Each structure stands twice: as structure tokens, then as C-alpha cells.
Amino acid sequence: ELKVEQNPLFLSMQEGKNYTIYCNYSTTSDRLYWYRQDPGKSLESLFVLLSNGAVKQEGRLMASLDTKARLSTLHITAAVHDLSATYFCASLPKDNDMRFGAGTRLTVKP
Amino acid sequence: DAGITQSPRHKVTETGTPVTLRCHQTENHRYMYWYRQDPGHGLRLIHYSYGVKDTDKGEVSDGYSVSRSKTEDFLLTLESATSSQTSVYFCASGWGGKNIQYFGAGTRLSVL
Numbered sequence: 001e002l003k004v005e006q007n008p009l010f011l012s013m014q015e016g017k018n019y020t021i022y023c024n025y026s027t028t029s030d031r032l033y034w035y036r037q038d039p040g041k042s043l044e045s046l047f048v049l050l051s052n053g054a055v056k057q058e059g060r061l062m063a064s065l066d067t068k069a070r071l072s073t074l075h076i077t078a079a080v081h082d083l084s085a086t087y088f089c090a091s092l093p094k095d096n097d098m099r100f101g102a103g104t105r106l107t108v109k110p
Numbered sequence: 111d112a113g114i115t116q117s118p119r120h121k122v123t124e125t126g127t128p129v130t131l132r133c134h135q136t137e138n139h140r141y142m143y144w145y146r147q148d149p150g151h152g153l154r155l156i157h158y159s160y161g162v163k164d165t166d167k168g169e170v171s172d173g174y175s176v177s178r179s180k181t182e183d184f185l186l187t188l189e190s191a192t193s194s195q196t197s198v199y200f201c202a203s204g205w206g207g208k209n210i211q212y213f214g215a216g217t218r219l220s221v222l
Contacts, residue, residue: 004152031208042114043153043200043213088152095207096141096160097168100152 002027004091006101013079013108021074021104023089032065032072033090033098043088047074079108113137114214116201122220129188131217133201141206142184143168144176146197147216153200159184160206191221 003026013019023032031050035043047056049065049072056063060083062075072089084107090100113136123129133142141160145153145168155168157176165176173195175187184203188195198218202211 009150033210035213040216042215043202045210045212048210090153092208096143096158096166098143098153098155098211099169100154102150102152 002091002093002099004089004099004101006087006089006104009102009104011104011106013076013106015080015108015110016078018078019076021076021087021089021106023072023074023101025070025072025089025091025093025099027070027091027093028067029070029091029093030067031092032063033092034063034072034074035088035090037086037088037103039086046087076106079106081108081110084108114201114203114212116199116214116217118217119215120218122222123191124222125192126190129191129219129221131186131199131201131219133184133186133203133214135182135184135201135203137203137212138181139203139205139212140181141204141211142178143202143204143211144174144184144186145200145202146170146195147200148197156186156199191219193221195219196221 034046047063052067086103143158144156159165159178201214204211
């Protein structure tokens with residue numbers, strides 16, 4: 001069965017701290033996506049990781065992909081309140097068949 | 111939201127009634143998708159379309175049908191709504207394959 005597992009599912013952190021969200025997927029996939037969703041809003045694309053070893057950074061967020069371990073990470077550096085949202089990873093085992101993790105609800109507290 | 115509009119945004123209906131949700135995109139994307147979002151499951155693909163009148167099933171297609179008569183419009187129909195179809199429904203569009211999908215704002219459907 002195809003599975004995309006994120007952990008933790010809930011994350012409460014202090015401003016200024018660092019943390020990592022993990023995304024494991026069960027089938028071969030050469031592409032991994034990260035999306036952000038604010039409460040009641042749509043999903044916004046953050047990163048597309050295209051190959052093994054890929055690393056992408058945008059502001060305080062950095063995503064990486066290890067296709068051999070079937071693992072992607074989303075690292076948060078010096079968190080700020082504006083990063084509070086739900087973050088989804090998604091694997092693409094075949095074209096058009098995007099499989100999402102359950103999401104990590106991040107709350108950044110002052 | 112990349113020119114993707116969903117209607118209605120909220121709907122409450124009764125078990126056994128038909129429901130149609132509409133997705134409209136102005137990006138001229140070839141591919142369009144319908145997902146449902148439930149707590150603990152993330153988003154799950156219901157159906158997608160790869161062109162006018164061309165559709166295919168997704169992971170959770172039972173109880174749903176779709177139609178695409180124009181490039182810009184993709185309809186999701188629940189022929190006889192059940193309480194298990196209470197969910198938030200998202201439409202997305204894109205260039206297909208491995209390309210990024212762009213999402214609409216969602217439709218919250220409650221089946222009582």
C-alpha cells in the first residue's frame with residue numbers, strides 16, 4: 001500500500017527555535033513536494049524536490065530529499081509566528097497520482 | 111490561487127440528495143483534479159481530467175462522478191450524498207505529469 005507518513009503531526013515551538021518535519025514515503029518516487037496551508041485557505045506550493053540529494057531553501061525553510069531512504073525533511077530555522085500553518089508533503093509514485101501526507105500543524109508561539 | 115475558483119464555498123445538504131461542485135480555472139491548464147481533505151488523511155485524489163471529456167479515477171473515486179465539457183470547467187457530482195462524504199473538497203489544476211498543481215480555496219460540504 002502506498003503510504004506517505006509525516007511526523008510529527010502537531011508541532012508547537014517557540015519563536016527563534018529550530019525544528020525538522022519528516023516525511024517518509026513507501027514507494028519509489030523521484031519527486032517530492034511540500035505545500036503550506038493556512039487555516040481555511042488553499043494549499044500553496046513551497047518546494048519541488050526533483051532528485052536524490054536535492055536541497056532547496058526559501059527564507060527560514062529548507063527542504064531536502066533522500067530518495068534512497070525515501071525521506072524528505074523540512075527544516076525550520078529560527079521560527080517566527082508567520083510560519084504557523086499546516087505543512088504537507090506529497091509523493092508522486094506515478095504521473096498525476098499525487099499522494100499526500102496527513103500534514104503537520106505547526107504553531108509558533110512568542 | 112492561480113485563477114482557480116470553486117463554487118459553492120460552503121454547502122449543507124441531506125443524505126440521498128445529489129450535489130454538484132464546480133471548479134473553474136482561467137490558466138488554460140490541461141489537467142484538473144478533485145481531492146477531498148479529511149483529518150488524519152491529508153488530501154486524497156478523487157478523479158482527475160487530462161482534457162475535455164477525458165477523465166480518470168483516483169484513489170477514492172467510489173460514489174463520485176466528474177465531467178469536463180470545457181477546458182476551464184471541471185464538475186464533481188455526488189449522485190446520492192452520504193454522511194461519509196462530508197469533507198472539504200479541493201480542486202487543482204496544472205500541466206499534468208510531474209508538474210506542480212495549483213489549488214482552489216476549497217468547498218466545505220456537510221451531509222446531514
